[in-house]
Amino acid sequence: MKCPYCGFSDSKVVDSRDTDLSVRRRRQCLACQTRFTTYERVQAASLFVIKKDGRREEFNRDKLISGIRKACEKRPLPAGTAEKLVDDMEAELFRLGRPEVSSILIGDMVMERLKDLDQIAYIRFASVYREFADLTMLKQAVDSLARAQGKHSSAQLALIPELETSSTRQAETGYRKSRV
Numbered sequence: 001m002k003c004p005y006c007g008f009s010d011s012k013v014v015d016s017r018d019t020d021l022s023v024r025r026r027r028q029c030l031a032c033q034t035r036f037t038t039y040e041r042v043q044a045a046s047l048f049v050i051k052k053d054g055r056r057e058e059f060n061r062d063k064l065i066s067g068i069r070k071a072c073e074k075r076p077l078p079a080g081t082a083e084k085l086v087d088d089m090e091a092e093l094f095r096l097g098r099p100e101v102s103s104i105l106i107g108d109m110v111m112e113r114l115k116d117l118d119q120i121a122y123i124r125f126a127s128v129y130r131e132f133a134d135l136t137m138l139k140q141a142v143d144s145l146a147r148a149q150g151k152h153s154s155a156q157l158a159l160i161p162e163l164e165t166s167s168t169r170q171a172e173t174g175y176r177k178s179r180v
């Protein structure tokens, strides 16, 4: 592995972290002393994604990472967030053990994770994946995010108890319907 800064061919590992499917190594170039990161991953069995129009396409990790990166642009998230998110998703897909999954499931898995990380990135990603056609759809997404936030905050619950209960019930019914 050549140093990306000076091209020298030898480096030492200064830190190594294991995730489910990959090892992340922090290396230091022995010539210029610059640090860089390498990832070693298990080559997962091919996974196919069924698109909305019925076409099948091989799961493209890089494409997904660049989509997530775009959504996270200029947001206060640590470098490597998109890679980590996709690592985590791949591990879950791997555990599911299915040879193909729908693009909707992939989108949902990303959004589920972005929701906890950064709300603006979540809305950006959702607008592309869910193909928001107008402001109404954007508003719905923001509202549902606000509702989900409200659930975490007991102060807000106490402030608007009735509204919170009815919207929560609606959200749950909607969820069940969409899954059947």
Ligand SMILES: [Zn+2]
Residues within 6 Å of the ligand: 003, 004, 005, 006, 007, 008, 029, 030, 031, 032, 033, 034
């Ligand atoms: Zn170097």
